[in-house]
Amino acid sequence: MATLSANKIKFIRSLSQKKFRDEYGLFVAEGEKMVSEALASGYEVEEIYRADEIGKETMSRISNLSSPSPVLAVIRKQDADQSEFLKNITPSSEGLYLALDGVKDPGNLGTIIRLADWFGIEAIFASPGTVEVYNPKVVQSTMGAIFRKQVIYTELPDLCRKFLSAGLPVYGTFLDGKNMYDSLRQDQKHGLIVMGSESFGISDELRGVIDHKLYIPPYPADSVTSESLNVAIATAIICAEFRRQ
Secondary structure, X not given: OOOOOHHHHHHHHHOOOHHHHHHHOEEEEXXXXXXXXXXXXXXXXXXXXXXXHHOHHHHHHHOOOOOOOOEEEEEEOOOOXXXXXXXXXXXXXXXXXXXXXXXXXXXXXXXXXHHHHHOOOOOEEEOOOOOOOOOHHHHHHOOOXXXXXXXXXXXXXXXXXXXXHOOOOEEEEEEEEEEHHHHOOOOOOOEEEEEOEOOOEOOHHHXXXXXXXXXXXXXXXXXXXXXXXXXXXXXXXXXXXXXXX
């Protein structure tokens, strides 16, 4: 059975922290499906460790999971190329994009990446205050979608203005917006959808550069309900409605 040195174990464990992921340009993915997705993608897989080769005790020491998986991979990060996507933002663009304004919860970001993969979203843009995409909890909750969908960190007000200047719509969800089911038309299948943070919604700075303010109504419309929806659930609902049109 192969053994790992204390330094190697310490190194792999260090990748649970952002400062070391940034320093080494590496991150960790765990589980057969995740590692299989990584190997099939364009990501560079540096190392693979299997519990049946290094032992369950050692695997538990390098794992970020409460119940260690049978396999763990150390993978090189990919820097998303913002310019590659922005050059496609033209008046004739038919793509649908997401922008996340300060989403903090790793599980929410991971779920949104998975949703973007499911609904054919071109790319996900995120404010600098959004949780890092290579956070272990984000990576695991994407269920492999991280290897197919890019998250591009950028200043969202400038991004929104880029869409508007190209004549493309910018949507956002607000409690005082218009009923989504009444507002969206069948020809509205492209543009940028902005989703706000869990605690504060869409910032005031962004509100002024969003030209289509939407509201996801409860049912029945006049019922007393929860104050708001979880951002990942709201993203699922609005993406589904866009794709239904």
